Amino acid sequence: MSENNEKKVHGIVAEYTSVDSLLNACRRVRDAGYKKTDAFAPFAVHGIDKALGIKPTVLPWIVFGCGAVGAVVGLAMQIWMNSIDYPYIISGKPMISLPAFIPVAYELTILFAAFGAFFGMWALNGLPRFSNPIFTDPRFDRVTDDRFFLYIDSKDEQFDEAGIRQLFGDTGTDYIQTVVDDDSSSKVPKGFFVAWAVVIGLSVIPVLVVLKMRLTNSNLPRFHVFFDMDFSPSKDAQQTTTLFADGRAMRPDVAGTVARGDMLIDMDFMTGIDMEALTQVDARRAERLVRSFAEPSPQQAAEQPPVAAEDEKVAPEDDPAATDAAATPAAEAAENNDSQGEGSDEAETAKPAAPVAEPSVMDTTPWLTENPLELNKELLERGQTYFGIYCSVCHGLNGGGNGLVNRRAQKILATKWIPPSKLNQSTLAQDVYPDGKMFNTISNGIRKMPGYAAQITTRDRWAIVAYVRALQQSQNASIDEVPAAEQEAILKQQAEVKKQLEEQAAAEAAQAAAKPTEKE
Amino acid sequence: MSEHDTPAVKIADDPAFKLPTSLSSLSMPLCIGGVAVLLIGWACGSSVSAKFGMSAYLTAFMFCLTIALGSLFFVLIQHLVRAGWSVVVRRIAELFMVMVIPLGVLFLPVLATLLFGSGTLYNWDDPTYAEKNFLPMAIWTEKLRWLNQGWFTVRAILYFAIWSALAVWYFRRSVEQDETGEKAVSDRMQYWSGPAIMAFCGATSFAAFDWVMSLAPMWFSTMFGVYIFAGSVLAAHCTICITSFTLQRMGALRDEVTAEHYHDLGKFIFGFVFFWSYIAFSQYMLIWYGNIPEETHWIFERQLGAWGWIGIVLILFHWALPFLGTMSRHVRRNAPLITFWAVYLLAMHYVDLYWMIMPEAGSSMGGFMGVVSSLFCVVGMTAVMIGLVLRVADQTKVAAVRDPRLQESLAFENI
Known part of the structure; x- marks a missing residue:
């Protein structure tokens, strides 16, 4: 020290x-x-x-x-x-x-x-x-x-x-x-600051160049740093190409392509038919059905109708059902349903209709009797939505068969119009018209009604079936099915409507009585 | 330059380098008892099914073989990198590596089952296997070009020839140095360690394909050889650790093997625990991500029933627990503690092999008899191997007493 x-x-x-x-x-x-x-x-x-x-x-x-x-x-x-x-x-x-x-x-x-x-x-x-x-x-x-x-x-x-x-x-x-203590100067050397200033100065140049480019106008075409990123050599939708014989740059889906999440390999679910039971009754048809789903031919739509329209009530003479050909969807479509006029190569198409006495294939098919989906509020709401979009235009929002299209047809007195079914009629009740059959009808159409398989997904078609059942029940329900709390209100409403109707009827009757001559 | 007082290099005839008589007298009983227990185990397994008995035998065989091969690798790699620290424990590895010769004899039952058993152990030898399992014949015929009795036998002989040649040559050189103390011997061992390790890796990898992977003939994983190798090197380090601890308890090598050497062995145990997990996971993840049925089925079968639980046990107790357990240097420098982990990891190594091999013998673990059989087989086989190790050790020294680097190894200190 x-x-x-x-x-x-x-x-x-x-x-x-x-x-x-x-x-x-x-x-x-x-x-x-x-x-x-x-x-x-x-x-x-x-x-x-x-x-x-x-x-x-x-x-x-x-x-x-x-x-x-x-x-x-x-x-x-x-x-x-x-x-x-x-x-x-x-x-x-x-x-x-x-x-x-x-x-x-x-x-x-x-x-x-x-x-x-x-x-x-x-x-x-x-x-x-x-x-x-x-x-x-x-x-x-x-x-x-x-x-x-x-x-x-x-x-x-x-x-x-x-x-x-x-x-x-x-x-x-x-x-x-x-x-x-270190008593040497702690001053930072001057050169250090100079070097920093130079580096900072240089680094500003690129920024200034970019700013100038961004903020001023120029007659020169745009400078492409990465040409092939600005002009991608890949094709856009709807463009043509010489790479493929058909000239389309957009390639169609490979046969059998299934959309993500749509891998439905449950045949019962897709056809509305109890395939196990069908195999017992008609193994060939079952096999053909499976084949038609597994390997759709390129010309066919995404989903092929397994069983085409029937004409039970309106045109029973057209029913070709009992033939083997009935199972061939396209063939039947050709025979039956002008709205689905696709031809078929199968020789069986040419076969004449079988005797009327034999039961229709529509009746012999082992339809699924119950909806394979879990019935819940969500499903019914989905069914309601899709019913509203696709079905209600003809069948009416309540399924009563009086949708806008029908009303228009009545009004213009269309001659070829076949009125849509009232969905609450007894022939469509669950015990006589199984869920599977209804699903098939929605999928493939009936009479004038086209098939909706191409527009509505399988799941949504089942949802519609479930909703239609709910509609049927709503039209044929008794007061006991309503929760006790709401019964009173409904009864009251009912009584009021009844009273109104009676009053109206009475008024009309009185009017009629008053001027009997005018009517004749 | 050390904080310790470096132990002096003792003369070659010092009792510290001699196998304690308490151990050498165990040699015979272990060999005889081991063979008896092994036979009982095999018989118990055969009562479940012939395939089960041979599979339990193969599992036990692979357990011992992986220890021997890992030891061989340990010796080769020490020479390859000219390691000084390991000289005091290298002889222990050398004693275990020469066990590939008796293990070659113990492989004969497996080979005999193949040659005369018609698919008892290896499914691919069953002529009806492809038909029963609807295998595509185009692939199967190609598979059979590799997996057939003749070529399999030739390969097995080749593997044992390579391993034995390496083990015997290195063992002889090392023992020769006990007498002469020539540095030239070390130089020669180092000179040949490069090619030796290449031959070793080839033989080991293909042996893993042949003897374990081909149990599921349609399955393949190019990583499988490395997987077996990772477990093998881990097992060898554990064995060296346990053996040196036992020898010290019995009075040999008391001053020579210090906390520093346990520390290093512990580091390698820790490292290879992670390496094993790394390889196991890499193999799993590639298969999982690829998601190709021909690759996933092996894993899938090992996720069914009890095998799935064993798989989880492997993740938790072959990786997670020992990974954390051997992470601390205080554990590694504590000889009893790291020896405990070594014993534990050897047990897990057996579970690993069990999980690889036994599911091919049937979908269940064979009930009580199956478990007894598996345990007896591995205990018996290990006893035979230890008995033989003791016998060899009795005729030589338990350390490379005149290795020129012995002084360096004694003075070795971790930073």
Whole structure:
């Protein structure tokens, strides 16, 4: 302290020439009870932690914690991104599919752990630190080469310069130095600022160029950096191409293509027929039905009508049903239904109609008697929606057969018009007209009614069936089926309507009685 | 330059390098008892079905073989990287690696079952297998070009020839050095370790395909060899750890194997626990993502019933638990603790092999007799192997006593 009285003392450093002398000195210093010490060597020295009494670092716990956080972040990020924020099915896997997330979670674990190790080490060592007072000693430069140093900080509780000098002296060193404040200039060199200014200046140029381009007008055509990104060589919809014989760039679906989520391989569900039972009755027809669904020919529509229209009541003489050909949908369509006039190559088409006495194929088919879907409010509402869109125009919103089209036909006295069925009539009740049969009718049409298989999905057709059943029930319901709480209101309403009707009838009768001559 | 007092290199005849008599006297009883237990286990398994008995035998065989092969790899890799730390425990691995020769004899029942059993163990040898399982004949005939009795036998001989040649050559050189202490011997072992490791990897990978993967002949995974290898190296490190701990308990190598060596073995155990999981997961994920029936069926069958639970046990107890358990350096530097984990992991290694092999023997675990059979087989086979190791060890030293790097290994210290 004598020569550097005015300067702050940071500590004392001693120089050693070998690892062993350093380690010995370390042990001496440790045993003397000094805590704030540090040793410097040109390479890592095994066992120096113990020799200097350095406590094991907490760094592993920081690394472990960061790694665990990385794993959690990786998983949470992917779960949130892929299944909550932007749900997206990849390869048909579930939204949260752990195996796919593990690689990313693993990498983030490593990344976070590495960050934890690197920045944790900085934090524990008090970095970044650009200068250390110990650097003032010119001999200290050799610590990166062939010298070893031991340092005791003045913040140590036992710090006592004379005592330490003596202790160091005993350890066989011939160089002991007090470390004092670095009084060299802390001014940042001018060149540093100049270099920064140049770099910043240069980096502004591209921004200025872009700004000029954005903000001023130009006669020059647009500059295409990536030409094939601006003008993609791929074809757009409706364009032509020479690659395919038909010249279409848009390729039709491959035969048998099923839309995502429409993989309905349940034949009962698709046809409304109990296929198991049909196999018993008519195996050939069952087989053909399955085939027609499995391998639709390219000309046919997405779904082929398995059984085409029948004409039971209006034109019974047209019923060709009992023939084998009846099972061939297209053939039947050709014979029966002018609205579905697709031809068929099958020879059986030419067969004459079988004797009338035989029962119709519509009656012998083992229809599903129950709706295969779970009946719930949601399904019925869906059925109501689709009934409203497709059915109500003819059948009326209440299924009473008096929709707008029918009213118009009556009004213009259309001769060829066949009135749509009243859906609540007894011949369409569930016990005589099974759900499967109704589904088939909706799918493939009947009489003037076209099939809706192409417009309404299978599921929605079943929903319509369910809704029609509800309509039927609503038209033939008794008051007992209404919840007790609402019965009274309905009865009251009913009575009022009845009263009104009676009054009206009475009034009309009175009018009629008053002017009997006018009527005749 | 060490904080420890480095133990002095003892003379080659020091009792510390001699197998304790308490252990050498166990050699005979272990061999005889092991064969008896193995036979009982096989008989119990055969009472479930002939296929089950042989599968239990194969599982036990693979357990011992993977330890021997892992030890062989350990020796080769130490020479390849010129490792100094491992010299004190290298002889233990050398003792286990020469076990590939007796294991070659123990493989004969498997080979005999193939040659005379008509598909008792390996389905592909059953001439009606393809027809019964509606396999596409075009693929099946191609498969049979590789999987047929003759070529399978030739390959098995080839694998054992490669392993035995490597094991014997390295063992002889090492023992020779016990006498001469020549550095030139070390140099030669290092010189040949590169080609040796290539031959080893080829033979091991294809043996895994042949002996385990072909149990499900239509299934394939190019990673399968690495999967077996990962478990194998893990098992070898565990075995070295357990053996050195036992030897120290019995009085040998007391000063030589220090916490530093356990620490390093522990690091490798930790690393290979993760490597095994990494490989197992990589194999699983590719199959899962590809989602091709011909690949997924192997995994699918192992997710049905009890096998599914064993699969979960493997994830939790072959990876998660030991991963956390061996992570701390305090555990690794504590010889009894890391030895506990080594024993535990060897048990899990058996469960891993069991999960690979036994589902092919039938959809159930064979009831009580099945479990007894599996346990007896592995205990018996392991006893035979340990008995033989002790016998070999008794005729030589338990450490490479005059290896030029012994001093370095003794002084070795982790930072």
